[in-house]
Amino acid sequence: MWPWKQAKQAPTSPEVRRNSFFSTDIDFAIPDNPAKRMRRMRDYMAMTFQRTVDDLTPVDENGMSLAMDNPDLTSVKLRNGLGLGGYIPETQFAWYCGQGFIGYQAAALISQNWLVKKACAMPAKDAARNGYETSVNDGTEVDPEILDYIREQDKTFDILRNCVEFLDLGRTFGIRVALFNVESPDPEYYSKPFNPDGVKPGSYKGISQIDPYWITPELGGDAAANPAAPDFYEPTWWRINGKRVHRTHLVIFRNGNLPDILKPAYLYGGLPIPQLIAERVYAAERTANEAPMLAATKRMMVMKADLTQIVANQQQFDARMAYQTQVQNNYGVKFVGLDDEFQQFDTSLADLDAVIMTQYALVAAAAEVPSTKLLGTQPKGFNSTGEYEESSYHEMLASLQMHDLSPLVNRHHLLLIRSHVAPKFKMQPFNTEVVWNELDEQTAAEQAETELKKAQTAGAYVDMGALDGFDVRGRIIADKNSGFNGIDPVVPGGPGDRDAELEAAETEQASGSEVNPDESETAE
Numbered sequence: 320m321w322p323w324k325q326a327k328q329a330p331t332s333p334e335v336r337r338n339s340f341f342s343t344d345i346d347f348a349i350p351d352n353p354a355k356r357m358r359r360m361r362d363y364m365a366m367t368f369q370r371t372v373d374d375l376t377p378v379d380e381n382g383m384s385l386a387m388d389n390p391d392l393t394s395v396k397l398r399n400g401l402g403l404g405g406y407i408p409e410t411q412f413a414w415y416c417g418q419g420f421i422g423y424q425a426a427a428l429i430s431q432n433w434l435v436k437k438a439c440a441m442p443a444k445d446a447a448r449n450g451y452e453t454s455v456n457d458g459t460e461v462d463p464e465i466l467d468y469i470r471e472q473d474k475t476f477d478i479l480r481n482c483v484e485f486l487d488l489g490r491t492f493g494i495r496v497a498l499f500n501v502e503s504p505d506p507e508y509y510s511k512p513f514n515p516d517g518v519k520p521g522s523y524k525g526i527s528q529i530d531p532y533w534i535t536p537e538l539g540g541d542a543a544a545n546p547a548a549p550d551f552y553e554p555t556w557w558r559i560n561g562k563r564v565h566r567t568h569l570v571i572f573r574n575g576n577l578p579d580i581l582k583p584a585y586l587y588g589g590l591p592i593p594q595l596i597a598e599r600v601y602a603a604e605r606t607a608n609e610a611p612m613l614a615a616t617k618r619m620m621v622m623k624a625d626l627t628q629i630v631a632n633q634q635q636f637d638a639r640m641a642y643q644t645q646v647q648n649n650y651g652v653k654f655v656g657l658d659d660e661f662q663q664f665d666t667s668l669a670d671l672d673a674v675i676m677t678q679y680a681l682v683a684a685a686a687e688v689p690s691t692k693l694l695g696t697q698p699k700g701f702n703s704t705g706e707y708e709e710s711s712y713h714e715m716l717a718s719l720q721m722h723d724l725s726p727l728v729n730r731h732h733l734l735l736i737r738s739h740v741a742p743k744f745k746m747q748p749f750n751t752e753v754v755w756n757e758l759d760e761q762t763a764a765e766q767a768e769t770e771l772k773k774a775q776t777a778g779a780y781v782d783m784g785a786l787d788g789f790d791v792r793g794r795i796i797a798d799k800n801s802g803f804n805g806i807d808p809v810v811p812g813g814p815g816d817r818d819a820e821l822e823a824a825e826t827e828q829a830s831g832s833e834v835n836p837d838e839s840e841t842a843e
Contacts, residue, residue, distance in 0.1 A: 359409070378537055378556075420585050421594045423492050423532045429593035430491045434600050434679075437693060438686035439592050443486030446716045446724060447479050449756040453732065459749040465740060469751070472735055481526050482724050489572035489723075494531050494588030496557065497570045497727055499734055500524040510556065513567035515737060515748075523738035526731065534559050536587045552579045554587050570727045596685040603678035610671060617668060623660040687715055713758045720755040728753045766800065773798075 378384060421429075430436050453469055455461045473479075481497070489495030501508070502522045536554035545551060556563040573589035629636045676696070683690035689708035691697065732751045741748045761769065777794065780786040795801045796808060 359413075378539065418594075421591065421597070423530070423591075426492055426591040426593045429597050429600075432600060432604075434603070434682060434693075435593050435596060438596060438682065438688055439490040440483075440487045441688055441693065442716060442719065443483045443490065445712075445758070446486060446719045447482040449758065449760070450479060451720075451728065451753045451755045453751050453753060455749055456752050457750045459747075461749065465744055465746075468743070469732065469735065469740060472739060473731075476525050476731065476735070478526075478728060478731060481528065482727065484528055485572055485727055486719060486723065488528070488530070489589075490574050490592045492531050492588065493574045493585065493591040493594075495572040496529045496531065496534060496559075497572075498527045498529060498559065498564065499568065499570075499730060500527055501734065501738075509562060509564045509568055512565050515733060518734055518737040520742035521738060523734040526727075529559060531586065531588055537563065546579075552582050552587070570730055572723050592686055596682050599678065599682045599685055603675070603682050606675050606678045610675060613668060613671065618663055618665055621662040688712065716758055717755070724755075725753050770801065773801075 430439060453466060453473075455466075485495050485497060500523070501518060502524060503517060503519070505511075505517070508517065535558040537556040537558060538552075539550075539555035541548035542550050542553055542555050550566075554566060556565055557569065558564070574592065575590040577585055577589065676690075676694075679694055680690040683693045686693065689712050691708060692712065729751070732753070736751070737748045740746075777786065777791045781788065781791060792806075793808065795803045796806060798804060
């Protein structure tokens with residue numbers, strides 16, 4: 320075949336790669352025009368929108384594929400390149416598109432770094448460190464013995480460790496799935512919506528937490544095609560170990576809320592912390608590594624020489640330079656000729672520590688952890704005490720407790736009560752409520768001062784007659800920090816024994832009324 324008769328290949332867009340850190344540059348391998356620019360834009364968006372609704376097949380309750388009558392308008396816009404909205408410079412747009420989902424394997428790999436791991440694990444440990452209290456507020460009369468049994472079972476099922484793992488690896492991957500193991504004679508138990516009445520005595524076995532690369536989301540018809548559905552773009556089932564598990568059997572942690580258009584790209588998870596801080600950690604570690612290198616090479620010596628002689632005697636010059644390098648150090652003496660001109664330039668290391676710490680502070684900001692806590696350093700700056708950072712951090716931890724840990728513990732208690740507690744104590748199931756303990760930990764001096772103020776307040780109430788010693792004793796017993804929470808409510812004939820106090824008061828009153836009248840007149 321003659322060369323001019325060969326079939327022409329269709330033009331293709333240049334390969335688009337994710338930009339490296341610290342760069343917003345892109346290469347234009349072909350001349351620019353609107354069509355080629357639009358093609359590049361689609362390629363950039365493909366780095367983020369790796370999967371759309373077109374890549375998913377909705378299924379029914381039996382796992383059979385469903386036909387899509389109405390195509391999703393969002394995916395149509397993406398295919399046609401019409402979802403850009405306004406104008407943004409291409410270099411900036413490409414840089415932001417290159418910050419899409421990095422994948423679970425990459426997130427796990429990056430989490431090996433000491434700073435990344437600390438940023439993921441520290442909030443998890445702090446949120447669960449002080450534990451929680453379990454109470455019953457649905458009107459059911461529950462003996463203290465039953466609540467003590469629930470606390471013992473919480474230790475048996477290792478709930479606090481599960482709470483730490485739930486948040487730690489949830490922040491690492493952006494999503495964490497907790498499956499509650501319940502033995503059921505029904506083979507379709509997990510594929511159907513959760514029914515508390517289906518929990519039989521002794522059937523609850525504990526909690527399994529699953530890394531996201533072992534599970535696959537499956538969307539039902541409405542979840543995939545009906546934006547008005549309450550569970551739109553929320554997987555109806557998750558396939559675990561080859562079995563379909565309805566989402567109501569799971570408690571799922573997601574780090575951050577994503578727009579619907581991004582959910583398929585993130586496999587219906589959240590934002591991994593390693594993805595959010597990878598660039599900043601890289602910059603901080605590189606900057607910190609530069610410090611010892613600068614300290615070792617801060618002095619640069621310059622000696623004037625005839626360049627033509629250097630070129631003419633290259634071998635001799637190299638030997639001389641090798642000798643100079645060998646004997647050079649910060650404490651030696653350097654000799655030069657009388658006609659030689661010698662200069663030394665020192666690199667200033669002033670404020671280098673501030674530059675390094677600024678990079679680490681950016682890591683802490685991206686991870687939502689105070690830099691003073693993440694790095695274990697004292698706060699710096701004008702009138703800086705770190706109190707605002709600690710208060711803001713505690714607010715974030717309280718949010719994790721309320722929105723992420725409480726659903727996990729509440730589901731555990733629901734199953735525990737129906738499977739173990741109610742059958743053991745021959746009672747109807749009841750509902751519990753979890754109250755997380757305070758995040759602040761007082762020093763011994765602060766705690767002693769607090770107890771003194773409580774005692775003064777109680778004494779004032781007793782003096783005015785609003786309370787008596789029995790009420791104060793009950794408050795001390797209920798306060799776990801009082802140091803007296805283990806004493807008996809009533810001591811026979813002593814504190815807390817109101818009958819004995821009343822009898823003593825009546826005896827004193829009777830003895831006072833039997834005074835001799837003659838003695839009283841004499842006294843007058």
